[in-house]
Amino acid sequence: MLRIITQRAEALTELRRICDRTHDDQVVHKEATVREVLQAIKRQGDRAILHYTEEYDQIVLAPEELRISGSELEAAYHQVSSDLLEAIRLACRQVEAFHRQRVPKSWVQFGDDEVVLGKRYTPVDRAGLYVPGGRAAYPSTVIMNAIPAKVAKVPRIVVTTPPGPDKAVNPAVLVAAQEAGVQEIYRIGGAQAIGALAYGTETVPKVDVITGPGNIYVTLAKKLVYGTVGIDSLAGPSEVLIIADGRANPVHVAADMLAQAEHDPLAAAILLTTDSGLAMKVVSEVKQQLLNHPRKVLTEKSIAHYGLVVVVDSLEAAAELSNEFAPEHLELEVADPWSLLANIRHAGAIFLGNSTPEAVGDYLAGPNHTLPTSGSARYASALGVETFMKHSSLIQYSPQALHRVAQAVDTLATAEGLPSHADSVRLRVRGQLESDD
DSSP states (O other), rough: OEEEEOOOOHHHHHHHHHTTTOOTHHHHHHHHHHHHHHHHHHHHTTTHHHHHHHHHOOOOOOOSSOOHHHHHHHTTTTSHHHHHHHHHHHHHHHHHHHTTTTTOOOOEEEEEEEEEEEEEEOOOEEEEEEOOOOOOOOOHHHHHHHHHHHHHOOOOEEEEEEOOSOOOOOHHHHHHHHHHTEEEEEOOOOOHHHHHHHHOOOOOOOOOOEEOOOOHHHHHHHHHTTTTTEESSSOSEEEEEEOOTTSSSHHHHHHHHHHHTTTTOOEEEEEEOOOOOOOHHHHHHHOOOOOOOTTTTHHHHHHOOOOHEESSSOHHHHHHHHHHOOSSSEESSSHHHHHHTTTTTEEEEEESTTTTTHHEEEEEHOOOOOOOOOGGGGGGGOGGGOOOOOOEEEEOOOHHHHHHHHHHHHHHHTTTHHHHHHHHHHHHHHHHHHHHH
């Protein structure tokens, strides 16, 4: 079960081990398998999709079954409760309201020196959203990926998601997609879905950006197709790090740790606390809450291998350890979270105070729940509207402005051994001078 550590050096070693938990020797073998799948999709299109869906998912599909039909989309609304439908709609409203504040604005600056500079943002033409299945259904993932693409005004948004044993896709996922503005959905999972989106097939369109989390095969596929298409990130298993003082409620802390552990056997749940009494209570409470847990076996594996409690001397010391780990989710369950926030440099999303469990961010607070994992919060950020947009630089020089910089451009181009670069400016300036004469 959960171990309690009190030595900083040991804590750092354990945090690094947990951060590197997906870097095993089997990854090379899995990458070779994924590469083979992608090449087959590229060469054979739909035929390869159907082959791998049968081989890996034990589901036999006909080509016309790859895309979810309009009747299936309509039927999904009759298969979800009114409470779930309202919750999905609330989440869509909240997430859209937040992301509308994040749309990057194009700008143009007219300088006094007759130089015009600017930046122009435009959406990609097509976005592919991967929604995982398998252990659970994730309508929230649909919302968190589709809404930013919609806000970015991507003209064509498509979803791929694995079907269940009966070929059906979870109705909550289908409803969430439609409420988020997406009706083009394909029942394809795994690396073959990423290949279909990256290369295009007879049925599935080639897209420009692929987003969404998945298992190790999906992640490796996204890594291998990057460059052919853009991707959001290489998301790993979920993780939460909680910094708590003696005022934190051990029942709540334990529940928050289990909320991450229940995702996946590789999920990580870490507590850093200044109070040894709280540490012991949390360990006991985790054990108690696991007794009748519906996902007990999976969750126990996660806690046993990647659960950790560290007792530290101060909240500042806890912040230092947290920055070393750079967690996907960081909860500050302390008396004054805003003061401690000043010490935090690296985290995907930060939840402040005892009344802000990470689950509200997973579902409907507004900020995106697709976040950097495995230490990548040191340099990466959450998925957002910007993921589905790119920018072009705008540059305009008047003849007079070009004349003023001509000598400097000539000098730099000559230094780099690029004479035509220099000529492209020199000839224009010379032509201007001759026309003035």
